[in-house]
Amino acid sequence: SRRWSLQGMTALVTGGTKGIGHAIVEELAELGAIVHTCARNQVELDACLLDWKAKDLCVSGSVCDVSSGPQREKLMETVNSMFHGKLNILVNNAGGITFYKPTQNYTPEDFSNVMALNLVSAFHLSQLAYPMLKASREGSLIFISSVASLFAFDIGGAYGAAKGAINQLARNLACEWAKDNIRVNSVAPGPIKTSLVEAADNAQEYLKAINSRIALGRIGEPREVSGLVAFLCMPASSYITGQTIFVDGGLTVNCFL
Numbered sequence: 305s306r307r308w309s310l311q312g313m314t315a316l317v318t319g320g321t322k323g324i325g326h327a328i329v330e331e332l333a334e335l336g337a338i339v340h341t342c343a344r345n346q347v348e349l350d351a352c353l354l355d356w357k358a359k360d361l362c363v364s365g366s367v368c369d370v371s372s373g374p375q376r377e378k379l380m381e382t383v384n385s386m387f388h389g390k391l392n393i394l395v396n397n398a399g400g401i402t403f404y405k406p407t408q409n410y411t412p413e414d415f416s417n418v419m420a421l422n423l424v425s426a427f428h429l430s431q432l433a434y435p436m437l438k439a440s441r442e443g444s445l446i447f448i449s450s451v452a453s454l455f456a457f458d459i460g461g462a463y464g465a466a467k468g469a470i471n472q473l474a475r476n477l478a479c480e481w482a483k484d485n486i487r488v489n490s491v492a493p494g495p496i497k498t499s500l501v502e503a504a505d506n507a508q509e510y511l512k513a514i515n516s517r518i519a520l521g522r523i524g525e526p527r528e529v530s531g532l533v534a535f536l537c538m539p540a541s542s543y544i545t546g547q548t549i550f551v552d553g554g555l556t557v558n559c560f561l
């Protein structure tokens with residue numbers, strides 16, 4: 305039934321060539337959505353598009369650095385003409401932290417880079433998508449947040465502040481845009497096996513240490529995040545809006561020793 309399907313829905317997923325975004329693109333497309341994605345690296349994007357075509361998934365893509373205002377505008381123009389002004393789903397996934405520094409060592413530029421990638425981009429893309437989400441008459445806007453929006457991690461304060469702001473943005477937009485039948489939710493993953501985590505300097509040590517705090521005792525897979533994202537886009541979740549949902553194997557509820 306339509307209740308558990310994304311058949312014919314249009315979707316934009318930012319940062320879809322790797323990790324969590326890649327899993328979201330595939331999950332949405334497998335459930336019948338027509339998906340557009342973006343990334344900075346053209347070669348990797350082209351390789352993904354070929355692979356999706358071979359799997360018979362309906363996915364297109366363009367190069368876009370979501371940290372850049374003009375590039376965001378260009379991306380949205382592309383999406384607008386491709387989907388004839390109607391967008392059912394926007395997943396603001398591109399983000400992350402590319403360096404690890406104590407807060408006292410942050411330069412103003414470090415701070416604005418983290419904010420540009422994780423907060424400004426998602427805010428502006430949501431604004432740009434609004435007319436199309438509204439025109440679709442059944443919109444779902446999803447932010448990819450993090451457990452770092454709730455817990456302090458040893459990576460500097462800016463990333464957690466940006467992700468915390470995303471959760472609140474979801475609550476505000478859920479109320480502002482409810483009249484347009486746009487639902488807005490924040491999905492907050494715990495540690496997930498992606499290049500973001502594996503690229504960290506102390507990745508192996510870190511993953512071993514954090515495992516002991518996760519109720520399920522293991523790191524998550526990108527597919528374990530994309531399942532929730534897909535559900536939040538379906539009619540089956542039509543009464544869920546403004547929420548921050550943790551996908552973390554029980555990390556944020558676990559106080560067992």
Ligand code: NDP
Binds near residue numbers: 322343345401
């Ligand atoms: P990855 O680094 O594995 O993948 C990131 C994807 O986004 C790639 O496709 C990358 O392609 C693209 N991307 C990165 N920067 C930009 C940019 N400026 N503009 C456009 N595309 C970009 O990351 P994850 O999958 O791990 O992270 C995805 C989201 O999940 C992020 O928002 C992150 O904060 C969040 N998250 C991740 C967790 C984890 O444990 N992995 C935990 C909690 C939250 P390219 O490099 O070509 O641009």
